[in-house]
Amino acid sequence: MKWEHALADFKTYLHIERGLSQHSIDNYAYDIQKLIFFLENSEKDITPININHHTITDFIYHISKEVKPRSQARIISGLRSFFNYLIFENYRKGNPVEQIEAPRLGRKLPDTLSTKDIDNLIAAIDLTREFNGVRIGERDKVMIETLYSCGLRVSELTGLKLSDLFFEEGFIKVTGKGNKQRFIPINQGSQKMIERYITEVRSQINIKPEFKDTLFLNNRGSALTRAMVFTIIKNLAKDINLNKTISPHTFRHSFATHLLENGADLRAIQLMLGHESITTTEIYMHLDRSHLKEVLTKFHPRRAL
Template identity: 70%
Template sequence: MKWQNALNDYKYYLKIERGLSNNSILNYELDVEKLINYLDTNNSIISPINIDYEQVQAFIYDASKQLNSRSQSRLISGLRSFFNYLVFEDYRKTNPLDQIESPKIGRKLPDTLSIDDIDNLINAIDLSKEYNGVKIGERNRTILETLYSCGLRVSELTNLKISDLFFDEGFIKVTGKGDKQRFVPIGTNTQKYILIWKDIRTHINVHPEHKDTLFLNNRGKQLTRAMIFTIIKDLAKAINLNKIISPHTFRHSFATHLLENGADLRAIQLMLGHESITTTEIYMHVDRSHLKDALMEFHPRR
């Protein structure tokens, strides 16, 4: 089908020209597939090539019954991007999403952990725990320490390589969204835990494809994102933490704690790997006391 060729071309465009990660490309693809499944379910001969505004509107209305405002907005944005590509490549003349407005959503402030929360989570790890001879307790402690001390995304953590460690210089090389690389400072305490894990790692029968991957499962392969979520979820349950947390919560906490302690917003942006500082500015809304402190310290009429 012509639209299938268009979708394959679109995925290639997202990867090569826009440099998006595989996870981001998958999300864009899922947006289109939701529309296709809707059309198939309704026995329609319509495809993305010839669908019109009313038909797209009917799909959005149907999908909105199961989505909150934020998810609706993301779906509309993903489809708008796809149809913009179809117009650009002359698959069709107009974008049927041009007349559809995204729902108004407030800016969601990130959830954060206190320093005590983070200490309690790490202290709850059973360091003696082994699986098939692998000390996964030590590994899990190192994972949480690295997430928090370097502010990494979960995919950046799972993709971290041994060759990315530059401890003599006090940095690690991180590959972020769109394969963009940055150097992030790493403290001596976290370096210590990574070196302990590296020593344990030498006793694992490492899969040939993951010889350079830092964090491995007991089968010698790269850890999955889902496994990191599970580790954190189990620890939160163990300490009766009354919060829903994820690996990203450690990243938010990293940025918030830096800001609270007087770090420059531009420095935080570089460490997080945000392309625009407006993305980093969301942390200014988490603790407004930092603004007052800045005014009292630096304004000439304070």
């Protein structure tokens, strides 16, 4: 079996069986290509079937000089999944990555914004800004409000559809990682902003047929790209001289942190974020120690001693 064939079959498996997004599939493929490139440069006649633990170890040692521990851990995890797939398909018996330990990573606390930062970012949006007759300033405001008020991933935001809006019930339907769907409550203020955007801004766009159901559009009538949302947020941060490196995901982290600070239940936050494990959500418990102190002072039975 050639590497190209094995990789193509693995990508098909990730798409059909695992339901991963194209972005996730591309990341898996990119990391496996690193191994293929390493083998080609070393002129070793090694196939996906006969590659062994020692060769994988040599590869990991090689990339450790070039990539950070977090990237090393991701590559090892991806290779382990790849060879597990080959075992599943009866192409080979053992996993050559099984005994390789990923680098130990410290838990990285996510960057967050204060409510004042978010207010300043939204206030900095020029609502009169137009492009080819499309009021993109108003679109950007609604988009960022939705990103923050619902705690969405950027791919969930750009993939949001008109048919996903259930405003009478007070929810939106979101398609997250692995095409898993969840319902997220949306406040009335955000609902009104979205409705006004649909009526006054989106209706003025010449929409391409394949994007008739897509909520947020560019001036050419196509779906916004993830890169465009990154650029919009980066430029806003620059406009207000915000000395932080932020991205769309920063609003998602801020959403979770602010809910927790105001007493929201961790399980409820987990469901809204779409985390499979509560341990992923628990990272937000580490962000605001002053809040934890208030909880202890208020609720511990021996607080008055």
